Amino acid sequence: MYLVGFYSPKAKSGVTELSLVIYNWLKLNTNLTVAFISYGTLEKEKISDELIHEFSNLTITEQKRNMKKMKKQYDIIIYDASSQLSDGVLKLLPIVDRLFVVGEEHADFAEKLHQIIEFNKIFDKSVKSFITHLQGNKTFIIRESKGEHVMGFNPSKKDTNDIGQMVYTDYVTYFLEQTFIKINEKLFYKIKSIPKEELFHGLYELGIDFEVALIFNKYISLREAIGQNYDEALENLFPLLINTSFSDLVNRFQKELDIIVSFKLDS
Known part of the structure; x- marks a missing residue:
């Protein structure tokens, strides 16, 4: 082993x-x-x-x-x-x-x-x-x-x-x-099988806390808005879903959102 x-x-x-x-x-x-x-x-x-x-x-x-x-x-x-x-x-x-x-x-x-x-x-x-x-x-x-x-x-x-x-x-x-x-491989496989438009409800049904499922769904949407592929965004953000507290997840999402907003204002 x-x-x-x-x-x-x-x-x-x-x-x-x-x-x-x-x-x-x-x-x-x-x-x-x-x-x-x-x-x-x-x-x-x-x-x-x-x-x-x-x-x-x-x-x-x-x-x-x-x-x-x-x-x-x-x-x-x-x-x-x-x-x-x-x-x-x-x-x-x-x-x-x-x-x-x-x-x-x-x-x-x-x-x-x-x-x-x-x-x-x-x-x-x-x-x-x-x-x-x-x-x-x-x-x-x-x-x-x-x-x-x-x-x-x-x-x-x-x-x-x-x-x-x-x-x-x-x-x-x-x-x-x-x-x-x-x-977590099994969990990730189940999340990938959730239809994209039902991600929030699917996460909640898998036992993910309501608030965590909601912010994670928004985080995925944010990544898609800047051009990242949906499946790639799921894979990249999955470690945050299983290893990060709700407050840290919110902070990371907010910082990324602030950077994007700031970039658009500057341009």
Whole structure:
């Protein structure tokens, strides 16, 4: 269900060691089903159904197919993406649900990588704007222990526990988000099926508060008045309907209306 990537652009940075430690921590400290995938070759671990390595030998299409299949079988999959900066790794990273970049000095790199991942999602037609709106940032920076001046990541027991807890907590959050998203996908589908001229009444019948349904209907009409397509306006404003209080929704509508009125007066 949940795919976690561990990565560093620096060679021999200890990503494999760290990701294996977290994999074992999750198996020991939670009741979740956990799997491990390594892009490179592991020297000591044997290949099994839940522990796979030499992933780099597969084509990108095969890698994505295998990962999607495993996401249906396991609660958490740890993906050790350490292999220096390679084209294969960068093509696969956008499908992870959460990315951990190892090393505080790579904060700028992690930010750029996150931008690439988000840019990739723009062109994925299955990723709707309201889903993207709910999910937020997906990149964390893992900092090496203070006082350690060595190449590589040498996780202490405390580091392991902190990072393991972080992954577990993020999994729980992700699970709740996905459940929330599925509920709202169904709601959005029902709203889209309401005839345009009956939007206000349809929203009210779906259980939306009278005042919220009324202002949302007016907001859609405002967007249409400035030339936006009805379906596009529904998709763009849907996050406000489910995430914004009535007063905030009114304020946003009023500010947008004021800008339009001001623009027309100036012109």
